[in-house]
Amino acid sequence: MELIINHTPKTFDALPENLEALLAIEFPGKRKGIAVALNNRIIPLSAWAETFLKDKDSVLIITATQGG
Numbered sequence: 001m002e003l004i005i006n007h008t009p010k011t012f013d014a015l016p017e018n019l020e021a022l023l024a025i026e027f028p029g030k031r032k033g034i035a036v037a038l039n040n041r042i043i044p045l046s047a048w049a050e051t052f053l054k055d056k057d058s059v060l061i062i063t064a065t066q067g068g
Contacts, residue, residue: 004058015055019048026061033064 001015005026016022019036027034036043037060043051053059 001055003053004056006059006061015053018053019043019051019059022053022059023048023061027063030063035062036060 001012002009003012003015003022004010016025019038023031023034023036031045034045036048038051038053039058040060
């Protein structure tokens with residue numbers, strides 16, 4: 001199974017069930033400062049658990065960083 005994460009294909013033995021599970025893998029313990037789009041549609045944090053993933057979905061993950 002494959003997802004396209006930030007324009008890069010990533011293979012999984014079994015896809016994470018939803019966006020919340022994917023982000024727990026990609027950014028363990030972090031929920032704040034992350035914006036996510038699934039197939040070019042922004043998904044609010046409140047909907048991550050109800051947003052299910054399918055093979056070949058495109059996920060864009062943007063994280064806030066500090067600096068100046």
